[in-house]
Amino acid sequence: MTLRCLFVDFNSYFASVEQFDHKELRGRPVGVVPVMAATTCCIAASPEAKRVGVKTGTPVHEALERCPEIMIVQARPARYVELHHRLIAAIEDCIPIDGKPLSIDEVACRLIGRERQRDQAIAIARKIKQTLVDRELSPILCSIGIAPNTFLAKTASDIQKVDGLTVIELSDLPHALHGLQLHDLCGIGPSMLQRLIDAGVDTVAKLTAAPREHLRAIWGGIEGERFWAQLRGIEPPSRQRKTVASVGHSHVLDPQMRSAQGMRSVLFKLLAKAAMRLRGERCQARGMSLHIRFVGKEQRFSRDLSFAPLDDTPTLLQLMADAIEPLMRAADGRWQVHRYPPLSVAVSLTDLQPSTADTASLFPDRHRNQALTRVLDQVNQRYGHNRLYFGTMQHALEQGAAPMRIPFQHIPDQATEADVGDPAHADPSMDELWLQRERQFKAMAETAHRQARERSAPKPKPTTPSHQPSGVGGWVRKRRDQADPDGRGTTGSLF
Template sequence: MRKPSGLERLYVDFDSFFASAEQHLQPRLRGRPVGVIPIASEHTGLIAASREAKALGIKRGTFVRDARRLCPALILVTARHELYVNLHRAIIAAIETVLPVKAVCSIDEMVCALLPSEQTEAVTVAQRVKAAITSEIGPTLTCSMGLGPNELLAKIAAEMEKPDGLVALHPDSLPGPLLSLSLSDVPGIAKGNAARLARAGIADMAALWRIQPKELRRLWGSVEGERLWMGLHGYAVERPETQRRMFGHGRVLPADWRHLGGAYACARMLLAKAASRMRRAGFSARALALWLTDRQSAGWYAEERFQPTWDDPSLLASLAGLFRHAERELPRGPSRSVHVTLHDLVPLKDIEEDLFGDTPEAQVRRRLESLSVLVDRLNTHHGRRLLHWGPWTHIPGGYAGAKIAFNRIPDAEDF
């Protein structure tokens, strides 16, 4: 395992990105407490809070009613995901006037690799990146930056001095700067893993540093524990490329849609968007899953399995069958949200044609597949949902499907 001797990675982490993006896009919001909500509803939680709102105790996940109590002057803005994606692309372009972006970690986090000649002046290079963002985008969107021998330590460094900070964790200084952190400051140590460490007598960073890599692997129950140890100790850790496992969307239902009819109309839209994404990525699915949840996130689940399928009419027919099943088992209907997922994926290039496949059913299936691709192309060309299969009802309250997730940035076609 290679152990770098210099600062090989620069991690860029934007501060309160969604809220800062709204302040950037709407100058009237600058300097004022702003909360971004996923849908236009008073019965939801914030997905972002500006630094002015954070100073008043409002944070991501705070319910609207609690946020208003903490700050009656709070300005609520419904998330505008397509604008954030456009801004993200402009940020990437600004960074790449100085350094190429090695990997995009999320909508507001990216990592750059420094060449040996750049590592000797890493702090200066990072300052040039900050200046490029200010020049190309503007001063409202600030970012915290971290420098380290690997991505994990660079990410930890970026979190150490927020907002608008710049911290370098040089391998020669370890573990010194890390010892003042809590275990929860380390990416990957959530409540479950923290509890597991505590049971093993590991309650602080000093104890975590002393543990052996194989022991941390045993406590984690996977190789991720050993990778965490290697990262913290300054080794270069290369992760295997992840494989796509599913395409799906979920939506909190508006108050007057919290019945099976409303959930079905919403699920049709979510499934159509997920299926379009799946086709663009070159996959078909062998299973469709449906969740209908209540306020406690419990609820009803079912799935249907089939031969590799990627056309809209067939997938929508399977969804209709799942809802007929829900009608029998869930008479009162959902009370909160609906989720659909296409999984057990098969690359389209790996699907073998049936030797006896020239049947009327096979001909219909191929025709539906061709029509689904044609609908995708027309909708993309016109930039809107021009054609669709069956009813397409507008859902009040904001976006359906085209949302930014932590590990997914929507394509332009998703909107």
């Protein structure tokens, strides 16, 4: 009885929820995007879209080229959280969940006693699938993997999609993994894949045969040994939760917010939200990091600030306002906003320390700002996030910019992250994993944009056709060989 973990992975979760709610989308290719803009990327794709090459991270313009009939829909995080809780309740009626869900669409369950017998484990998996059908939760389907540890169970759940069921026993190792590619294994991204190839490990068979010391050297530390153990069915000790090193938020601006004032308003909203989370962690920040990306420019506007420990929103907002003031002044002249509009913004509070380490301020303005912050937190926690807010955030709130973002590895806390008027609050849960996934998506989107530019750079310009076909929602699918001669890809002056 070597089976110890049953892993449930809901297939194409966000797209499946959209098909669940909208019958007209069922059986059709669907792409889910964070904002309705042609410059963004798909954060989820339905199985029908995946079959024609549209996947997570595919830019919208490429998705429309590969699949002209694809339906592009905007993400609805609150709805995904709501259905998540219904799905979890269905699973828990079949088997207890091991701790907290790993993400909004992944759940690990520990098998004990007779449940570790192959027939018993398979029966539980089939019961989960039938329960979802009985509760009328289809077309949300799940793939289930059963294996000696969580890593292998997750790997097994990915082998057969959609609606699959795969069992890997200890006696099946390592041969059961040899048919996979290295990038199919969780924890092997593009950079780690290259490191493995450089070390002569270019197949899963070579990876499973590599000694522990070799993997430790490739990974550069204990993670290599953890990976070696996981490949052999061993469940390594769980990592201890690290002290929060930073809190922050990023946002790809909607087209109507791609102006100097729109950018500024969204930055203020993101910083106010980060400051509230900072206080929730009972920390103070000694630094701030700002990053602004522009359409058509590789160069970014970045500022890194250092200051005495702070946690009050007014002071932090004033520091950020001072930092971006040169850029705001340039909007009237050197910065050609119409040509290089802001594309995305990010703000992080860094160099954190526990609030208990703070020394009382000698300045009356600080006392006033701290008192104001306490009142804001009390009102917003009781009556809804951003019930009270600073006037500089008005434009962002009116346009619904920077809402609660898409959670991949975390079920968000709507009480502190959803604005007034959003659906009912969900139960609060983990926080740092959500931000980790958001950063992963941002990096993925940036990579997709960079690769698109690299592919289009050497192509000559043909004659412009008289008619340009439009895509979903009236978006024009701009030809890659019609890029504007705006110096894209250079690293010269921002202005």
